Amino acid sequence: MGRIAGIDLGTTFSALAVLNEMGRPETVPNSDGERITPSTVFFAEDGVVLVGEEAVNAASSEPEKGARWVKRFMGLDSFPEEVNGKKWSPAELSSFVLRKLKEDCSAQVGEITDVVITVPAYFDEVRRKATMDAGRLAGLNVVGIINEPTAAALYYATQYSVGGRILVFDLGGGTFDVTLMDVNGRQVDILCSRGDHQLGxxxxxxxxxxxxxxxxxxxxxxxxxxxxxxxxxxxxxxxxxxxxxxxxxxxxxxxxxxxxxxxxxxxxxxxxxxISPLMARIGMLVEDVLDEAETEPEEVSSVLLVGGSTRLPIVQKRLEKIFGSPPASAVNVDECVALGAAIHAGLRLMDESPSKVDAGVASGLKDIGLQEVCSHCYGTLAMSRDDKTERDILVNDVLIKKNTPIPCKVSRTFYTAAQGQTSVDARVTQHSTASTDADIVNVVAFGSLQLPPGRPAGQPVKVTYSYDADQRMHCVFEDEGTGKKLVLDIDTQAGSMSGSDVEKKARELEGYSLE
Ligand SMILES: Nc1ncnc2c1ncn2[C@@H]1O[C@H](COP(=O)(O)OP(=O)(O)OP(=O)(O)O)[C@@H](O)[C@H]1O
Ligand SMILES: [Mg+2]
Structure with a gap:
């Protein structure tokens, strides 16, 4: 049987862990014997691609052939600069990093069958989907995506005895995430997250x-x-x-x-x-997350550190000032995310394809529970009567609130406004707060639901949003009169690729060999 793996695809470093026969996660070193691999890609001659330390060295003298910190641009159509004279999407560039981890793992402990890749808790749908695309482009079967702080907590909750209300403070190379959760035995319940994907x-x-x-x-x-x-x-x-x-x-x-x-x-x-302005921002986000969960600092039973930048003495001092005692000295700030992702991969497979999980692995994962929440508010734009002006205005109607436990499904019925209306503009919005202001929310998917002509106003249109365990959204707009549906899957929107695009691109990228 192949190996079940977790990959921490970091801004600066990546790591891979597999589950051993007893269902315990173990880091797999790369071909140089290092437990973490720089997420740097370098195009050498004749279709040869370097990833890791060698790529960092080569890129420091020929930067135009190298790409670093690609994760900062994940989800965009293209990486901001040409690399080796060519435009690349961040997903394509990241796929080389993932392929390197995959190939090194195959050489050492065996082929990987199924993998979970991690993302910052604050990543939106487009970035999550692009991360999954990167995995598929690398020829991996991506069975799920998990938030980095959640993965870290899963690792600590199941392999060490941490419990109570836990704050995971994750400061890596390019992103910052702070997450509050309750850990009770092997059950991890996420409460809320804050973060900044441009701070690290x-x-x-x-x-x-x-x-x-x-x-x-x-x-x-x-x-x-x-x-x-x-x-x-x-x-x-x-x-x-x-x-x-x-x-x-x-x-x-x-x-x-x-x-x-x-x-x-x-x-x-x-x-x-x-760096005091950056530290002030970090402090503010920590306070925000405590406020959001109505938690006082003294109610936090431990602060877990994740990410290489938590080694900065000022970070530890700042946390000590907020919480009154030093953070728990984390055992494994560099590897805990990949280790937790491997556990999550095992859990996903036990749920979805139990025959793929050996009995030993399954017994090691017994009783582990995870309850995630969604990290943004999701709504749709609809006309609403403004009481003050007595005019119809466009507002954002929130269907799924931030921090709702997932998976979840919410439906709401709206009504057509005009006689003979033949279409409805369907817009899916995403925002960090439950704002009704249509001008500030981000429209993440849109489409048009066509309606039959000749009907009076007030026809019901049912909008259903379901949020899956990978924190990705599926939206259905249904004309109740005819049963006609418009499905808006965020997969089909700009910045991401369809299944056949991925296959075609994956074959093209196979033309490059990794060294
Ligand atoms: N001793 C140290 N002091 C300060 N910073 C350090 C130290 N060791 C590592 N770092 C920094 O930690 C960062 C890498 O951390 P990590 O590997 O957790 O990030 P990442 O997973 O690549 O990024 P992200 O999680 O943001 O995507 C780098 O910026 C590195 O310079
Ligand atoms: Mg990281």
Missing amino acids: GVDFDGAILKTMEKVYKDETGGNLVTDDESRARLMVEAEAIKKTLSKRPSASALLYGDSGQCKFKVTRDRFEES
Whole structure:
């Protein structure tokens, strides 16, 4: 039987874990023996693609052939820059990272059959679907998607004895997520999440680079960053300086710019000051999540750390200030997400195709329960009478509220407004709050339901939204009179690919070989 796996597809690093014969998750090292693999892709000659440390090194001298931090753009039609002279979608670029993990795993512990890939809790539908596409493009059978903090909590709740109200604080390379949950034995109930998918280690590296540029300018009058190549090289140096500052009070380097060489020394204090706006944002999101769950800091029984950037001393200090005691020293900040995803993959298969799960694996997963919630509000745009002006205005009518336990299904009936109306504009909206303001919500899917002519106004149109366990939405607009339906699946919207597109693209990408 093939292996059941979980993959943490990170902005800067990715990891893969499989379930062993007893249903316990284990990290599989890559072909270099490393437990995490840089999520960097580099196009070498003749259709050869490098992924990982080698790609990071190669991309620092030829940045135009490399792609880093691809996850920041997941869900967009294309990566912002051409890579190796070609436009790529973020899903295509990420598929190389996933293929590398898959091939390294096959070589070491056996072929992977089914996999769950992780996403930040705050990822919307389009980004989730693009992540699934990336997996399929890599030839993986993606049985589900799970939120990164949830995966981490599943791991800690089942392999260590954490319990009570838990806050998972996940600060990685590119994204920040904070999630509150209740853990009772092996049952994990998610309460709510907040996050920012543009806040992570890369921004701290950027802050160090800014300081380097300023010092260089003050000392030499010249410019440190002269082109893309020097920027790529300096970001790698900035990251190394940042890591040194997690251990020591200061760090030094020699800088080379267009006005020669200059000595650079930075203290931890100066670095911490330079990232204080980012830390303020993080603090605010933590407070928001506590407010949303009406939880006082002292009611949180432990704070679990996830992600490499939680090694920054200022992060731990800030959490200690909020919660009054230091965060639980997390055992495995780099791997817990992949490990939890492997558990989730096992649970999904036990639900959907139990014959694919060995008895030993199944008994290891016994009694594990997970209750997720949806991370946004979903609604539709409809006309409504404004009491003040006595005019009809377009409003957002929320069907599924944020933090509703999932899977869930909600129906509401609307009525046609005009005599002889032959179509209804169907719009699915998504927003972080239950706002009724049609101008601020994001329309994530749209279509037109055609109606037969010649009917009076007031024809019922039933709108049903169902939210599946992968946190993806399926929407049906039904003309009750005729039973005619318009199905809006967010899969079919811009930024994502249809099944046959994926197959075609996957075959095209197979033309590249990974080294
Ligand atoms: N000792 C350290 N001090 C500060 N930062 C560190 C340290 N070690 C690793 N990091 C940072 O952690 C980040 C990587 O963390 P991680 O692997 O959890 O992120 P990721 O999973 O790639 O990103 P994301 O979860 O945001 O998609 C990098 O920005 C790295 O520089
Ligand atoms: Mg991560």
